[in-house]
Amino acid sequence: xxxxxxxxxxxxxxxxxxxxxxxxxxxxxxxxxxxxxxxxxxxxxxxxxxxxxxxxxxxxxxxxxxxxxxxxxxxxxxxxxxxxxxxxxxxxxxxxxxxxxxxxxxxxxxxxxxxxxxxxxxxxxxxxxxxxxxxxxxxxxxxxxxxxxxxxxxxxxxxxxxxxxxxxxxxxxxxxxxxxxxxxxxxxxxxxxxxxxxxxxxxxxxxxxxxxxxxxxxxxxxxxxxxxxxxxxxxxxxxxxxxxxx
Amino acid sequence: xxxxxxxxxxxxxxxxxxxxxxxxxxxxxxxxxxxxxxxxxxxxxxxxxxxxxxxxxxxxxxxxxxxxxxxxxxxxxxxxxxxxxxxxxxxxxxxxxxxxxxxxxxxxxxxxxxxxxxxxxxxxxxxxxxxxxxxxxxxxxxxxxxxxxxxxxxxxxxxxxxxxxxxxxxxxxxxxxxxxxxxxxxxxxxxxxxxxxxxxxxxxxxxxxxxxxxxxxxxxxxxxxxxxxxxxxxxxxxxxxxxxxxxxxxxxxxxxxxxxxxxxxxxxxxxxxxxxxxx
Numbered sequence: 001x002x003x004x005x006x007x008x009x010x011x012x013x014x015x016x017x018x019x020x021x022x023x024x025x026x027x028x029x030x031x032x033x034x035x036x037x038x039x040x041x042x043x044x045x046x047x048x049x050x051x052x053x054x055x056x057x058x059x060x061x062x063x064x065x066x067x068x069x070x071x072x073x074x075x076x077x078x079x080x081x082x083x084x085x086x087x088x089x090x091x092x093x094x095x096x097x098x099x100x101x102x103x104x105x106x107x108x109x110x111x112x113x114x115x116x117x118x119x120x121x122x123x124x125x126x127x128x129x130x131x132x133x134x135x136x137x138x139x140x141x142x143x144x145x146x147x148x149x150x151x152x153x154x155x156x157x158x159x160x161x162x163x164x165x166x167x168x169x170x171x172x173x174x175x176x177x178x179x180x181x182x183x184x185x186x187x188x189x190x191x192x193x194x195x196x197x198x199x200x201x202x203x204x205x206x207x208x209x210x211x212x213x214x215x216x217x218x219x220x221x222x223x224x225x226x227x228x229x230x231x232x233x234x235x236x237x238x239x240x241x242x243x244x245x246x
Numbered sequence: 247x248x249x250x251x252x253x254x255x256x257x258x259x260x261x262x263x264x265x266x267x268x269x270x271x272x273x274x275x276x277x278x279x280x281x282x283x284x285x286x287x288x289x290x291x292x293x294x295x296x297x298x299x300x301x302x303x304x305x306x307x308x309x310x311x312x313x314x315x316x317x318x319x320x321x322x323x324x325x326x327x328x329x330x331x332x333x334x335x336x337x338x339x340x341x342x343x344x345x346x347x348x349x350x351x352x353x354x355x356x357x358x359x360x361x362x363x364x365x366x367x368x369x370x371x372x373x374x375x376x377x378x379x380x381x382x383x384x385x386x387x388x389x390x391x392x393x394x395x396x397x398x399x400x401x402x403x404x405x406x407x408x409x410x411x412x413x414x415x416x417x418x419x420x421x422x423x424x425x426x427x428x429x430x431x432x433x434x435x436x437x438x439x440x441x442x443x444x445x446x447x448x449x450x451x452x453x454x455x456x457x458x459x460x461x462x463x464x465x466x467x468x469x470x471x472x473x474x475x476x477x478x479x480x481x482x483x484x485x486x487x488x489x490x491x492x493x494x495x496x497x498x499x500x501x502x503x504x505x506x507x508x509x510x511x512x513x514x515x516x517x518x519x520x521x522x523x524x525x
Contacts, residue, residue: 004358005309007388011350012341024353026387028424030456035386038458039348046347079344082316083276083303126281152281194283 011036015043016076047075050085055092055115060170061108070096086123090116107161107180114163117155117189121196124153129241135234144219148212148243153191156210160184164200190242201236204229209237248512249505250298250488257498258287265294266502270330272488275301278327279319288327298331298442298488299324303345306365306379307338307352321372331442331486333378333411334369336362336399353388354398359405366406378409378441381431383416383448383461387424395426396434403439410435412482413444414474415467419459428474432481440482445475445508446490464493466504472511479512487512 007023014021014036025032048071052059059067074095080088093112102108129151138146150156157163163185165178186206189198201209204225211221218238222230237243250270253261261271271291278288278299291297301320304312324332337349352358370376381399393401403410412435417428447465451458467475467489479487489504 003309004353004355004361007353008309008338008341008350012344012346015346015348024389026389026391026424028387030453030458032386034453034456038385038460039350042348043346050347080347081344082313083305083339083345083347084279084319085276085347086280121282123280123282123284126285191282194286 015040016079044072044075047080047085047088048072050080051075051089051092054086054089054119055112057115057167057170058092058108058112061105061111061166062102070099070102073099086119089119092116107159107163107166110157110159110161110163111166113155113157114159114167114187114189117157117187118196118198120155121153121189121191124151124191127152127244130238130243130245131241132239134245135239144217144222146218147215147246148218148238149246150213151190151242151244153196154213154242155189156187156206156213157189158184158186158206163187164198188237188240188242190240192241197240199236199240205233205236208233209242212238212243248486249508250486251501251505252488252490252492253288253291253297254492254495256495257501258291260498262287262290262294264498266498268295268502268505269486270296270298270488272298272300272331272490275299275320275323276303279323285326292327296330297327298333299327299329301332301334302349303339304334304365304369305338305340305345306334306369307336307350307358307362308340308365309361310341310343312365312368313340317369317372320369324373324375331378332373332375333380333442335380335382336402337382349382351382351384351386351388354391354393354395356392359393359398359401362402363406366402366408370406370408376407376409378411379403379406380411380413380444381416383413383419383423383459385423385458385460394430394434395420396431399431400434400436400439403436409441410439411442411444412440412478412485413446414478415444415446415448415471416461418468418471418474419448419461422457422459429477432474432478435482437482438484440485443475443478443482443485443487444490445471445487445504446492462493463490467508472507475508476511 010021011023013019048068051071052067074092078091093109096102096112097109130148161184162182169178186201187198188201208221248269250272251268253271253273278285335349339346339348417431420426421428445467446463447467449460449462451460487508491501
């Protein structure tokens with residue numbers, strides 16, 4: 001007789017790898033193999049579907065069938081570690097980077113990072129952001145020493161590929177065709193007022209935000225910026241709700 | 247009305263705007279862990295309706311025990327929402343630390359019962375409240391199961407102090423899939439332990455040489471399930487009822503009409519067959 005731990009190990013292996021298992025399934029006209037196949041199909045289809053939901057642009061770019069194949073392979077390599085389906089797929093971009101099949105689409109890895117940034121922004125924990133009222137309380141000396149953390153929803157994503165145009169093309173909005181050398185993006189993706197925002201930053205503002213997010217003091221992050229640009233850069237970054245006080 | 251409806255994304259705006267009559271809203275726990283719009287919408291709904299939190303991911307039947315991090319996520323959600331009910335399943339979905347995204351069947355053995363009761367006990371200790379446990383729909387049985395399903399559920403409730411969520415559609419699905427008697431299972435249960443009843447549609451899959459019922463929550467409640475529900479309502483008068491409709495989600499008024507039908511059946515006005523909507 002199976003001990004439960006052994007039964008669950010063998011059952012899970014049969015779902016994941018399709019191994020015919022001696023699970024002690026009661027004989028019936030339908031047969032054990034077709035009965036376990038109901039569970040196996042649901043396992044594969046539902047989790048590939050969860051990935052497609054979490055990576056909508058990636059799935060559109062490669063097409064439904066190709067994405068399902070990639071998702072099934074990813075599922076075998078990195079099954080979900082927890083039951084929140086929205087949290088599944090954090091390793092997909094790195095998985096695609098190592099996968100020879102998608103090298104014809106060099107931008108796909110960054111498209112997957114772009115999707116994941118939206119997903120994270122949508123469901124990250126709620127935290128009170130740093131705002132103008134905090135800034136007003138600081139004099140110039142303290143302002144230079146200010147250290148902030150990125151809001152849990154924030155991703156700073158730079159790419160040599162035109163990700164916004166690729167997204168629009170994938171969903172049939174506007175762009176009829178794009179050349180991949182039309183310039184990259186430097187994006188700030190986070191949740192503002194409950195909704196996910198995606199804003200393009202110029203190189204100086206992106207560099208400032210990235211330094212700040214990596215723990216630099218505000219004065220250090222702003223070194224090299226023109227003094228007259230600082231208010232504009234602050235307005236586009238730390239005053240958008242994308243950072244929190246430590 | 248004691249009939250609740252599932253809180254599903256396509257209906258969020260309409261429910262919050264129109265505030266239709268419903269006994270409560272039931273949400274999937276795992277869809278509301280974290281921040282952002284989903285929890286904000288649920289907090290808005292919570293000021294208008296009692297909330298029932300229905301988990302699918304704790305894997306209470308796992309021999310390897312339950313995931314402490316996931317239990318903490320559930321505890322945080324329960325603390326934030328203060329639901330009227332918290333429920334989970336007599337099933338397992340986790341093995342080797344990986345999540346399998348299904349409610350997988352347990353053998354009904356003394357060993358499995360002991361593991362299940364220990365895991366339920368841990369969750370109830372953490373949440374400081376009894377939880378409801380739902381009978382599963384299954385597509386296979388194990389030869390080494392020794393305890394009939396109804397007796398297994400009753401003993402689980404007796405040993406753990408948990409309450410029961412009786413899914414009448416699951417009873418019917420299992421009756422058709424395995425020849426288990428749904429009525430015998432109901433008769434095994436102490437009437438005072440059943441706090442909630444689930445009603446849902448199922449899919450009849452024709453496999454050529456055989457038929458199997460799949461519990462997909464994607465259609466109207468089937469006529470034989472309404473008949474079982476009428477009996478369950480009489481047998482378990484303290485239970486509230488939920489209409490579950492999770493795939494091919496219909497317009498809100500269709501869902502509310504199904505809830506109104508449940509309310510009529512419950513009140514003893516069984517629908518005439520020629521008026522019944524059968525999925």
